[in-house]
Amino acid sequence: MKIISVVNQKGGVGKTTTSVSLAACLAELGHPTLLIDLDPQCNATSALGVERLEGKSLYPVLHGEAAPDDMIVPTAWDHLSLIPCERDLAGIEIEAASMDDRLYGVRKALDPMRSSERFRFAIIDCPPSVGTLMTQALVACDSVIIPLQCEYLAMEGFGSILQYIEQIKSATGLPLPIEGILMTMYDSRVKLSDQVISELRTHMGEAVYQTVIPRNVRLAEAPSHGKPINAYDSGSTGAAFYRSLAKEFMARN
Amino acid sequence: MKIISVVNQKGGVGKTTTSVSLAACLAELGHPTLLIDLDPQCNATSALGVERLEGKSLYPVLHGEAAPDDMIVPTAWDHLSLIPCERDLAGIEIEAASMDDRLYGVRKALDPMRSSERFRFAIIDCPPSVGTLMTQALVACDSVIIPLQCEYLAMEGFGSILQYIEQIKSATGLPLPIEGILMTMYDSRVKLSDQVISELRTHMGEAVYQTVIPRNVRLAEAPSHGKPINAYDSGSTGAAFYRSLAKEFMARN
Numbered sequence: 001m002k003i004i005s006v007v008n009q010k011g012g013v014g015k016t017t018t019s020v021s022l023a024a025c026l027a028e029l030g031h032p033t034l035l036i037d038l039d040p041q042c043n044a045t046s047a048l049g050v051e052r053l054e055g056k057s058l059y060p061v062l063h064g065e066a067a068p069d070d071m072i073v074p075t076a077w078d079h080l081s082l083i084p085c086e087r088d089l090a091g092i093e094i095e096a097a098s099m100d101d102r103l104y105g106v107r108k109a110l111d112p113m114r115s116s117e118r119f120r121f122a123i124i125d126c127p128p129s130v131g132t133l134m135t136q137a138l139v140a141c142d143s144v145i146i147p148l149q150c151e152y153l154a155m156e157g158f159g160s161i162l163q164y165i166e167q168i169k170s171a172t173g174l175p176l177p178i179e180g181i182l183m184t185m186y187d188s189r190v191k192l193s194d195q196v197i198s199e200l201r202t203h204m205g206e207a208v209y210q211t212v213i214p215r216n217v218r219l220a221e222a223p224s225h226g227k228p229i230n231a232y233d234s235g236s237t238g239a240a241f242y243r244s245l246a247k248e249f250m251a252r253n
Numbered sequence: 254m255k256i257i258s259v260v261n262q263k264g265g266v267g268k269t270t271t272s273v274s275l276a277a278c279l280a281e282l283g284h285p286t287l288l289i290d291l292d293p294q295c296n297a298t299s300a301l302g303v304e305r306l307e308g309k310s311l312y313p314v315l316h317g318e319a320a321p322d323d324m325i326v327p328t329a330w331d332h333l334s335l336i337p338c339e340r341d342l343a344g345i346e347i348e349a350a351s352m353d354d355r356l357y358g359v360r361k362a363l364d365p366m367r368s369s370e371r372f373r374f375a376i377i378d379c380p381p382s383v384g385t386l387m388t389q390a391l392v393a394c395d396s397v398i399i400p401l402q403c404e405y406l407a408m409e410g411f412g413s414i415l416q417y418i419e420q421i422k423s424a425t426g427l428p429l430p431i432e433g434i435l436m437t438m439y440d441s442r443v444k445l446s447d448q449v450i451s452e453l454r455t456h457m458g459e460a461v462y463q464t465v466i467p468r469n470v471r472l473a474e475a476p477s478h479g480k481p482i483n484a485y486d487s488g489s490t491g492a493a494f495y496r497s498l499a500k501e502f503m504a505r506n
């Protein structure tokens with residue numbers, strides 16, 4: 001099982017939308033995929049129409065009270081499973097006392113599953129802001145996807161997420177490669193967008209996915225129906241572009 | 254000086270855009286206003302075209318190494334001043350060891366200014382995620398503005414920010430009233446929006462501002478020019494709606 005964390009400390013850039021949509025499109029291609037909701041907002045859990053349940057999250061696993069397998073719930077779609085989230089998970093920010101916990105908690109929690117054949121991929125949706133949960137997701141994963149909104153305030157912080165990843169790499173000795181950089185919410189009316197994208201391709205080259213996700217209202221509507229985009233509106237541009245992302249992702253795996 | 258914190262743990266809902274635009278429009282009406290950037294992303298600082306400088310933020314004040322007055326910098330606009338941010342501020346999440354620091358650090362740091370006549374209002378821009386910086390801003394302020402995107406995932410978390418404010422009120426005994434709830438990025442094409450707004454007005458009544466900020470690309474472009482919306486494009490709908498918010502805000506103050 002390959003573990004991929006979807007991170008960006010900037011808020012509202014499409015981390016949850018990308019985690020849920022990519023996981024659903026990989027499952028649609030027949031690859032058994034596990035989505036892990038590591039954001040106490042529990043957005044990925046509700047976007048798949050799953051009820052939040054106390055005790056059903058990585059929280060008890062991080063406290064050594066349960067095995068990760070016990071936290072896996074099925075979803076309404078083939079090949080797609082979920083480890084839900086609960087609000088208590090926010091407590092980890094303060095509870096992870098020792099430095100060891102601060103870094104390796106999630107990695108240790110997921111280790112029992114790493115060699116399992118049950119899932120081909122696990123995708124971790126992360127909260128905004130640099131904190132304990134984002135840090136633990138970076139230490140736990142095999143590679144990182146960075147969704148990046150094509151707007152100025154979002155680009156400003158891009159350097160600092162790359163810097164933070166370098167800090168994690170030197171603190172742990174883990175390789176932590178970039179799986180890909182995904183431009184999201186592209187709106188051709190925002191003058192800056194095209195400039196932002198071409199500058200990024202110059203600096204980051206192949207790391208930037210060819211697929212650029214456009215702004216598409218169906219993506220904003222899908223979570224209220226508790227369905228990923230390919231189930232909510234299979235014919236939408238949102239579904240088409242996330243399917244093309246899944247194909248591009250598979251070409252690299 | 255009245256201190257107002259702009260908070261919402263959900264990312265990308267317009268906290269920075271609202272803090273900067275409201276502060277600029279209040280200054281335009283002639284009310285001396287101080288914007289305080291408490292988000293290590295430093296988005297409010299760059300949105301006003303101010304350089305990030307090491308040691309120029311609330312960070313040294315929180316460590317007792319400087320007075321808040323020393324951190325105030327002028328901006329290019331009359332009646333508008335700024336306490337900038339620096340990346341080091343993120344360290345507070347881990348450094349604020351004792352419970353006392355975790356709650357009262359920013360309140361103590363700003364106390365010397367509270368009775369000053371220099372500014373009529375101070376507006377604090379907060380980071381996403383429930384963490385030490387957001388908590389300290391809630392404890393430090395006289396009232397709270399909650400920007401709320403008219404989309405499902407943003408509405409989902411609305412209950413938890415209200416709950417968190419109640420927790421702060423009972424932990425500190427502070428009144429912490431809601432200054433107002435601001436609907437942002439309204440897009441009439443997102444089917445859900447109108448339903449979200451009318452439901453909110455039913456539950457929260459007068460707390461919800463009459464002004465609803467529409468999605469307007471000029472607001473997304475303004476930060477790249479280092480100017481607030483009323484300076485970047487005074488004739489835009491973004492400027493018009495934030496001016497009407499400033500008037501509504503003044504009607505309550």
Ligand SMILES: Nc1ncnc2c1ncn2[C@@H]1O[C@H](COP(=O)(O)OP(=O)(O)OP(=O)(O)O)[C@@H](O)[C@H]1O
Pocket residue numbers: 010011012013014015016017018039043126127128184185186213214215216217219220221223262263264265381404405406407
């Ligand atoms: N391509 C898109 N087009 C239109 N709306 C989108 C798109 N991608 C995401 N959205 C909407 O924008 C909002 C922000 O997206 P999302 O919640 O996925 O971002 P996030 O980075 O996970 O936010 P947070 O930082 O709070 O975790 C949501 O309401 C979502 O439905």
Ligand SMILES: Nc1ncnc2c1ncn2[C@@H]1O[C@H](COP(=O)(O)OP(=O)(O)OP(=O)(O)O)[C@@H](O)[C@H]1O
Pocket residue numbers: 009010011012128151152153154263264265266267268269270271292296379380381437438439466467468469470472473474476
């Ligand atoms: N009404 C609007 N219309 C169009 N774009 C907007 C509007 N308000 C904000 N934006 C843009 O949306 C993005 C998110 O807004 P902003 O950064 O203010 O949110 P935030 O809540 O401060 O984010 P964070 O959670 O990262 O602090 C920014 O690129 C901003 O320029």
Ligand SMILES: [Mg+2]
Pocket residue numbers: 015016017039043126127
């Ligand atoms: Mg999210």
Ligand SMILES: [Mg+2]
Pocket residue numbers: 268269270292296379380
């Ligand atoms: Mg912000």
